[in-house]
Amino acid sequence: MSQTKTLAELTIKNNFLFSAVMLDPENCRGLLEIILGISIDRVIVSREQCLIYHPEYRSVRLDIYARDSRNTHYNVEMQVSPKPALTKRCRYYHSQMDMELLLAGTDYTGLPDTYVIFICDFDPFGRQRYIYTFENCCMEDGQIMLNEGCKTIFLSTRGTNRSEIxxxxxxxxxxxxxxxxxxxxxxxxxxxxxxxxxxxxxKNSREMRERYMIFEELLKEERSEGKTEGRIEATAEAILELLEVLGPVPGHLSSVICSETDLELLKKWHRLAARSTSVQQFINNM
Incomplete structure (x- = not known):
């Protein structure tokens, strides 16, 4: 098991440090200007959506959510390793921004432009490019743009086309x-x-060192909860597999087993299922 790094040992590719740095509107504005190649007057970073400022949420959301003076909205996230369905996450983030705006009273005709930006310490598409930009266009005629206001950008630290950026x-x-x-x-x-x-x-801030410690504790708790949930699900599946060998498992029994969250009780049922000679015997002794 890798040892947890101290705050002093982190680089900007660490999600916590990246978020802490980008909560400064000037740092965030500068990054967006460099990525998009445009001038931005002002950026407002949504601090309430960041774990660093609200550890009581018990959440590991560390992406940066911001908007500029033109009301363009941005979601920026650091990625240090490839993850399954990263492109589907883009779709989720775009829809999440739209839904938050709609719930706040924005009519869909007034939805602002949105950008989802991933900064990857790997090449997400294997084409050795520093930047990949996506927006919707007509498959039959690439000159026709949908113009729905959504763009997705992947940056890669592993590009080779330096002359193009x-x-x-x-x-x-x-x-x-x-x-x-x-x-x-x-x-x-x-x-x-x-x-x-x-x-x-x-790194020299005592307050930030304390927040990093809280963040690490929340991560440990979440990982522990995730492992427990995995064991609960696996044990329930093992019980059902044993019972299915004995005969048809009633739907209500399957629901009771799958909805149980007490791991020790599930272990007890697993031992019982292993000893039972019929499904009815298992039910009688539960």
Missing amino acids: SAELAAFLEFAGADLAGSQGEFDSAYVRQLQTSIRNI
Whole structure:
């Protein structure tokens, strides 16, 4: 089992540190300007949706949710390793932003443009590009854009087409992909130096060290709960498999077993199922 890193050992590719850095609106604005290649007057970062400021939520949501002065909404997340269905997560984030706006009273005709941005410390599509941008177009005529206002961007620290991106974006991606020693080196980028200063301030903050400790405890709790849930599900399935050998399992019995959350009781039922000679005998002795 890998040992938990201290806050001082983290780089910006760590979700906690990335979120802490990007909660500064100037850092977030600078990143969006570099990625999109546009000038943005002002960015408002939604702090209430970040675990760093609300650990009582018992959530590990660490993506950055922001909007600019044109009311364009952004969801930005760091990814250090490939995950199943990452592209489906894009769809979920876009729909989540739309739903939050609709619930707040926005009419669908007034939905703003939305961007979902993943910063990946790997190449998500294996084409050695630093940036992959997606928006919907007509399959029969690629010149026809849907123009529904949704764009998804994947950045990769493993690209090779440096001549096709800006020097600032190349410097940021080099910084994002670096190890601790490399990330503390000299960079010919004012924005990266700005991030380095923010990271030093965060690491020197007692408050942030305490928040990181709380975050790690919440992660441990969630992982432990996940393991327990997995054991509960596996034990229930094992009980049903044993009973199915004995005969048809009534629907109500299957529902009772699958809805039980007490692992010790499920273990007891598992032992009982292993000793039973019929489903009815199992029911009688539950």
